[in-house]
Amino acid sequence: DIQMTQSPSSLSASVGDRVTITCQASQDIRNYLNWYQQKPGKAPKLLIYDASNLETGVPSRFSGSGSGTEFTFTISSLQPEDIATYFCQQYDNLPYTFGQGTKLEIK
Amino acid sequence: EVQLVESGGGLGQPGGSLRLSCAASGFSFSSYEMNWVRQAPGKGLEWVSYISSGSGNTKYYADSVKGRFTISRDNAKNSLYLQMNSLRAEDTAVYYCARLVVTAIPRYFDYWGQGSLVTVSS
Numbered sequence: 001d002i003q004m005t006q007s008p009s010s011l012s013a014s015v016g017d018r019v020t021i022t023c024q025a026s027q028d029i030r031n032y033l034n035w036y037q038q039k040p041g042k043a044p045k046l047l048i049y050d051a052s053n054l055e056t057g058v059p060s061r062f063s064g065s066g067s068g069t070e071f072t073f074t075i076s077s078l079q080p081e082d083i084a085t086y087f088c089q090q091y092d093n094l095p096y097t098f099g100q101g102t103k104l105e106i107k
Numbered sequence: 108e109v110q111l112v113e114s115g116g117g118l119g120q121p122g123g124s125l126r127l128s129c130a131a132s133g134f135s136f137s138s139y140e141m142n143w144v145r146q147a148p149g150k151g152l153e154w155v156s157y158i159s160s161g162s163g164n165t166k167y168y169a170d171s172v173k174g175r176f177t178i179s180r181d182n183a184k185n186s187l188y189l190q191m192n193s194l195r196a197e198d199t200a201v202y203y204c205a206r207l208v209v210t211a212i213p214r215y216f217d218y219w220g221q222g223s224l225v226t227v228s229s
Contacts, residue, residue: 001170004129032212032213032214034213034215034216036152036216038152042221043203043219043221044152044216044219046215046216049213049215050212050213053213054164082220084115087151087152087215089152089215091213091214093214094157094167095154095167095169095170096154097154098151099151100151100155101151101152103109103155105135107222
């Protein structure tokens, strides 16, 4: 199975800050990497697919980059509504695997 | 509007069985590949099972549930199922049904249900 290692596991930042989360795959997954946002008690919501493509309707302050084994997710200017847990997920091979999540809090 | 609504969760006994259902609406259910994804309390997401579109002849399972869980679909009823047998404490989780986007590439879960809590305890 492909292991996805996400860091940090938690992050505290101020409104307006630039926030970066990384995700490392245990093997080359090309750009087959998605990012989801999950708010407490809710189902995950897709933000970014194929490493860098913004899902329709998602604010442009969210972005993603990377390929191969190293990926980055960025919020350019943190907003209060961005408080959530963020997960990366690979689809290069079954089983589809997720990172362990990054819980984002407001400082 | 696409909707996925899970039901059938609750308290299950260790070694017992439960059956989850996911009622789909707002899209051509038979045309979509479907999955179950679970999340243990306070933990991350774990993909559980996949079923192909149409007749659902292709199925995949996570090693953690292989041989115990069975995924199925009834396109006439627009429903997805997960039969869970030989339940273990570590199966305790919120179970989501999730639709795979129709394209071959990219592939992502574009719609999720609200989740159904399964608790395995004596």
